[in-house]
Amino acid sequence: MIYILLYMVLLLLLLLLLLLLLLLLLLLQLYYFVFDSYTFSHITCSFSILFLVSFSIGTFFSSIGARLSSFSASMRPTRAISLPRSNCALQMNSLLMRLKTLVMNRLVFLSKPFRLAMRHSPSTLIITTLLFK
Secondary structure, eight states: OHHHHHHHHHHHHHHHHHHHHHHHHHHHHHHHHHHOHHHHHHHHHHHHHHHHHHHHHHHHHHHHHHHHHHHHHHHSOOOTTHHHHHHHHHHHHHHHHHHHHHIIIIIITTOHHHHHHHHHOTHHHHHHHHHTO
């Protein structure tokens, strides 16, 4: 049980770090939007990749959490409360996967700054394709 709590604390710290990085990148994006449009396209590309990577990491940790939850539920005597936790974790994992797909398909690849940045950096397309294949 202590390992699950440590895992949850580690997960929260990691997500907080990712949110801080996203906020910093957003502030840089706003700064360069005002002063330098070429750098703005590169910052937007980095922002989009970091956003997608953070969803991938969240999905990965959610799947590990679902496995830990189902494993800890199987180690305890069967109770009415232990089964919904496992189902909740699996539903959360499914929700994160749907959200990642939505972000990939609708928000990021359709944005004009992301497409402009892709022209300057074709390796970005390869990285995002490998990450989210």
